[in-house]
Amino acid sequence: MQTITLEAELRSPSTKGKLKALRKNGxxxxxxxxxxxxxxxxxxxxxxxxxxxxxxxxxxxxxKLPDGTERQAxxxxxxxxxxxxxxxxxxxxxxxxxxxxxxxxxxxxxGTPQGAIKGGxxxxxxxxxxxxxxxxxxxxHLEFDISHLEIGQSLxxxxxxxxxxxxxxxxxxxxxxxxxxxxxxxxxxxxxTETAAAAQPEVIAKGKEAKEAKKEGDAKK
Numbered sequence: 001m002q003t004i005t006l007e008a009e010l011r012s013p014s015t016k017g018k019l020k021a022l023r024k025n026g027x028x029x030x031x032x033x034x035x036x037x038x039x040x041x042x043x044x045x046x047x048x049x050x051x052x053x054x055x056x057x058x059x060x061x062x063x064k065l066p067d068g069t070e071r072q073a074x075x076x077x078x079x080x081x082x083x084x085x086x087x088x089x090x091x092x093x094x095x096x097x098x099x100x101x102x103x104x105x106x107x108x109x110x111g112t113p114q115g116a117i118k119g120g121x122x123x124x125x126x127x128x129x130x131x132x133x134x135x136x137x138x139x140x141h142l143e144f145d146i147s148h149l150e151i152g153q154s155l156x157x158x159x160x161x162x163x164x165x166x167x168x169x170x171x172x173x174x175x176x177x178x179x180x181x182x183x184x185x186x187x188x189x190x191x192x193t194e195t196a197a198a199a200q201p202e203v204i205a206k207g208k209e210a211k212e213a214k215k216e217g218d219a220k221k
Contacts, residue, residue, distance in 0.1 A: 001138050003072075004052050005062040008032075008042040028087055032063060032073060034094035046087065053078055053087055057140040058105050061092060072135065074103050095135040102172065104128040105139055107179060111147025115182035120151040126179045129160065130172040137168040146180060154181035 011029065014022065019029055027043040042063070052059055052075055063071045073092040081088045095101060106128050116122055129142055144163060146155055158175035 001060055001140055002057065003060045003062050004048075005064060006044050006048055006052070008044050008063045008065055010066060011041045011043045014041075023086075023088065028090055030090040030092060032071060032092045032094055034096075037094070042092075044090070049087060049090065053090075056106050056108075058103070058138055059140075060095070060135065060138065063092065074101065074135075074138070076103065097135060100132050100134055101138075102130060102132045103138070105131050106141045108141040108143045109146045109180055110143060111145045113146050113149040113182050115149055115151035115153065115184075118151060120182040120184050122146070122180065123183055124180050126177070129157070129179070132170040132172060133168055139169065142169075142171075144179070146182075149180075149182045151182050151184050154178040 008030070009027070011022070014029070022029060022043055023046075026046050028046050028049055030042040030044050032040040032042055044063075052061060058074070061073045061075060063073055065071065072095045074095065075090060076093045077091040078087050079089040080086065093101065093103075107124070107126060109122070109124065113120065113122060131139075131142070142160065142164070144155060144160065149155065155178070156175060157171060157173045157177045157179060160179060161171050161175070164171055
């Protein structure tokens with residue numbers, strides 16, 4: 001698990017105008033919270049924050065506070081401006097070494113499915129899964145082999161649990177939920193149907209020709 005260090009500044013609860021000015025100066029309002037502790041209002045620079053937001057891996061965040069102390073956390077939520085799509089607010093959850101945490105971790109799939117070899121397409125339904133584990137056991141991603149999947153088959157959360165059974169990670173969620181599936185595109189199905197339909201008259205025609213040839217042969221006899 002990689003760690004990203006962010007320098008954070010303390011801030012007081014702000015009005016919309018002050019928050020706008022903060023963002024204009026290249027900072028993103030943030031909150032660090034932990035169960036049983038009072039939330040801490042922070043501001044972090046937007047550019048270093050991008051490494052944490054625009055990534056496919058999970059990271060532990062090392063928040064360096066102005067008083068020299070450091071707090072380990074994970075990013076629990078990020079809000080974006082609906083017009084510019086720039087990050088506008090971030091929530092961090094503080095970590096304690098002996099305290100399990102629930103968080104979302106990216107999924108990663110390896111192998112070429114048997115169904116894909118036969119013309120099927122891979123559809124990822126869940127790019128992240130919720131897990132529960134100790135901070136030291138947080139994985140960068142959850143990896144699954146899907147090479148055995150045929151067209152119409154899926155990998156479910158129940159299957160994911162089996163992959164990580166007996167380990168230090170507990171996968172959360174409904175067993176029946178699909179994570180990734182292999183499907184045949186409608187265009188491929190339509191093409192196959194048209195091919196079959198076009199071939200059918202040809203077969204019938206050949207059948208008629210064979211019957212007529214047999215009749216002619218019988219007549220000559």
